[in-house]
Amino acid sequence: MPRDTMSATSDEALLALYARGEPAAARALTQRLVPRVMAYAARLLGDRAEAEDVAQEAMLRLWRAAPGWRAGEAKISTWLYRVVTNLATDRLRRRGRRGAHVGLDEAAEPPDPGPDAVAQLAEGDRMAALNGALAALPDRQREAVVLRHLEGLSNPEIAEVMGIGVEAVESLTARGKRALMASLSGRRDDLGYGE
């Protein structure tokens, strides 16, 4: 199947093609899904190497699930977010959340250098501060805030990923944002929000 046709094909249709042995579908799904999976894992874990391991493991589970995937039963992106959430939670529990959010400083750097190097540095500082504040949140609040405000999912989608009701999602995101503001309020001037 041509590449432009692949780009217009849904995730579910691509997975069905993959299960029938179409190699182009494997490439299209990898290019489409891995960046999102990696970004979400990195934001939950705060460690680039661990996030890559989780992203690879989540995608491997998708490949293995492909032959038995039933169309219409679950959205692939939702399924992947759920798998990444579970894998990241396991890792966070194992390491006791020590030394988190070291590797994200590099990832948070804007890839395209702007005209003002000072402004870039300030932006990098803001991202580092946000990542640190996210790491300090309880797991469920962090998951809800990341899915809502960084991954752009709707509340019903988050509810499906987290296996809770929509009202619980709203409560988690609201408490998470309040906690982030409280955590960052002491650095308001440092982060350039003072004036």
Add this chain to the structure above:
Amino acid sequence: MNESDLDRLLGAARANPPAAGAGLMARVLEDALAAQPRAAAVPQAPVQAAVRPAPPVRRPGFWARLGAGLGASLGGSGVLTGLGGAALLGLAAGYADPTSLGWLTDGLPFSTSTQLELLPTAEIFLTEG
């Protein structure tokens, strides 16, 4: 920091997601191709293996086909048996000594013989006129 500041910060973070490196992309694709079902292995092979070939149909021999054809054209095997019996009786009557068939002809109403001369003046064909 107020909520507006936080929303701006979250918006900036959303616009710059942690990127997936080329190494990760290559590893995931390698996993995908290794785990991918083969196109040739799509369900048909086991189905074909499970179906036993049908035994060959044995074609009936010449005599069997001839008998069946005659029977069918003459009205069935009962008629064919009757015809066969009559043929055998005719053969037996032809080979047997006529005197021994008295038991068969004695009961007939025309058992007394009568001479009948169909051409009493047969000489007429020999006489030149």
